[in-house]
Amino acid sequence: MHNKIFGWLLPVIIVLMTVLVWAVASASAALWVLLPCFIIYALFHLVHLQRLQRWADNSPKGKIPPLEGVGVWKGVLSNLYIREQKLYKRDARQRQAIKQFRRLTEEIPDGVVVLDKNNCIDWCNTKAQEWLELEGNKDRGVPVHNLVRAPDFLTWLNEDPADDAGRFSRTLVLRIPENSGRACMFFRLPFGKKGHILLIRDVSDYEKAAQLRRDFIASVSHELKTPLTVIVGFLETIQDMGDDDVGNKDTRQRYITLMQQQASGMQRLVEDLLILSALESGQHREEEQWFSSALFLRQVHENVEVLSQGKHNIVLKESCGAELFGMVNDLSSALTNLLSNAVRYTPEGGYIEILFSVDEKNRALMTVRDTGIGIAEAHLPRLTERFYRVDRSRSRASGGTGLGLAIVKHVLIQHQADLLIQSTPGEGSSFTIILPATRVQKVIQRNTA
Numbered sequence: 001m002h003n004k005i006f007g008w009l010l011p012v013i014i015v016l017m018t019v020l021v022w023a024v025a026s027a028s029a030a031l032w033v034l035l036p037c038f039i040i041y042a043l044f045h046l047v048h049l050q051r052l053q054r055w056a057d058n059s060p061k062g063k064i065p066p067l068e069g070v071g072v073w074k075g076v077l078s079n080l081y082i083r084e085q086k087l088y089k090r091d092a093r094q095r096q097a098i099k100q101f102r103r104l105t106e107e108i109p110d111g112v113v114v115l116d117k118n119n120c121i122d123w124c125n126t127k128a129q130e131w132l133e134l135e136g137n138k139d140r141g142v143p144v145h146n147l148v149r150a151p152d153f154l155t156w157l158n159e160d161p162a163d164d165a166g167r168f169s170r171t172l173v174l175r176i177p178e179n180s181g182r183a184c185m186f187f188r189l190p191f192g193k194k195g196h197i198l199l200i201r202d203v204s205d206y207e208k209a210a211q212l213r214r215d216f217i218a219s220v221s222h223e224l225k226t227p228l229t230v231i232v233g234f235l236e237t238i239q240d241m242g243d244d245d246v247g248n249k250d251t252r253q254r255y256i257t258l259m260q261q262q263a264s265g266m267q268r269l270v271e272d273l274l275i276l277s278a279l280e281s282g283q284h285r286e287e288e289q290w291f292s293s294a295l296f297l298r299q300v301h302e303n304v305e306v307l308s309q310g311k312h313n314i315v316l317k318e319s320c321g322a323e324l325f326g327m328v329n330d331l332s333s334a335l336t337n338l339l340s341n342a343v344r345y346t347p348e349g350g351y352i353e354i355l356f357s358v359d360e361k362n363r364a365l366m367t368v369r370d371t372g373i374g375i376a377e378a379h380l381p382r383l384t385e386r387f388y389r390v391d392r393s394r395s396r397a398s399g400g401t402g403l404g405l406a407i408v409k410h411v412l413i414q415h416q417a418d419l420l421i422q423s424t425p426g427e428g429s430s431f432t433i434i435l436p437a438t439r440v441q442k443v444i445q446r447n448t449a
């Protein structure tokens with residue numbers, strides 16, 4: 001009711017009262033009625049105006065403060081308040097959406113750069129800043145090709161226009177910093193009106209794997225090429241030989257023996273490759289079991305005596321016995337590989353030891369120690385790489401494939417075991433397999449044999 005009074009009723013009452021007083025009394029009496037009423041009415045509006053101004057000046061961070069009025073002001077102020085509340089809610093929703101977008105782009109493992117239609121940076125996430133060495137706000141508005149200065153990048157930006165649907169078809173792989181750093185794959189996606197998003201993915205691991213694959217294929221081809229060339233050469237020579245000459249028969253026999261040696265080398269290589277690929281792919285998984293270290297070591301010792309053919313003094317020393325858990329055939333082939341190397345790289349009459357012990361952490365240590373040619377320290381970290389050899393011709397001459405230690409490494413990975421290599425050129429080497437405590441049981445003290 002008082003809204004109506006302060007709305008249109010009050011001015012009408014004032015006017016009627018003024019007219020009435022004027023009619024009954026005088027004009028000056030009417031003026032005395034009108035003046036205070038006018039002042040009160042004006043004050044009423046001034047108070048509301050001031051309230052409105054204070055409300056408008058106050059830009060709230062949280063909730064919008066209520067805005068209430070009386071009379072004509074009630075409707076005006078409440079409409080204003082409702083509208084402002086709607087705007088505030090819409091703003092809050094937008095702020096939340098932007099926050100979520102940013103959080104999302106920080107979570108994904110890719111770099112994200114938002115570009116406008118002129119390829120100028122609008123926004124970028126932390127990964128993009130780190131990888132492209134951008135400086136957040138400072139680089140805003142700067143053309144991205146001014147900051148990523150690889151020529152290939154500029155060509156890619158210019159030469160891959162979007163199709164009718166705004167999509168880009170080509171990707172680019174680039175090392176950043178150029179030639180040396182991280183391998184990054186760049187994609188572009190349409191975004192907003194004519195803008196786009198630059199997605200940057202770290203593909204260093206894929207690149208490394210691809211490079212390893214290429215190197216591996218090159219190494220295998222190279223390993224096979226030499227024996228094949230030798231075999232083909234001998235075959236051609238044999239073809240050109242006369243049948244009846246007795247001397248030719250001896251030469252032919254010698255050539256056949258040499259060809260057989262080359263073919264055996266290739267066969268060993270293929271066998272080792274198959275073992276390695278089965279180990280790497282995890283296809284070949286023998287059942288794990290508990291087995292006695294004593295029986296295991298005896299068996300390996302016998303094998304290596306056969307390999308050495310009595311040319312070395314081979315001794316087995318066990319400081320204790322233990323039950324070991326693992327793939328017995330794979331572990332046996334790993335230890336035999338180490339022993340076969342000891343035999344091949346130790347001159348005749350040399351001394352080879354097989355040592356077994358369990359350390360204070362309950363780990364089993366199996367060491368193959370020789371008095372052979374030894375290895376310079378610089379080679380040690382790379383010895384277990386495929387086809388890595390210190391002396392290629394010596395390895396080949398002794399029937400090596402360059403894969404023995406790579407096979408050992410893979411067998412040990414499957415057993416969570418480590419390989420410790422120590423060597424002094426001219427004095428000998430020692431290779432120790434360290435089996436973790438979880439695979440070792442029942443340590444039985446016994447006297448050294």
Ligand code: ADP
Nearest residue numbers: 341342345389390391395400401402403404405
């Ligand atoms: P390979 O078939 O050539 O012996 P491995 O992978 O078994 O290949 O060994 C890699 C290289 O490590 C060998 O070529 C050799 O140079 C070196 N090596 C391995 N074991 C010994 C050892 N006991 N004494 C000296 N050098 C060794």
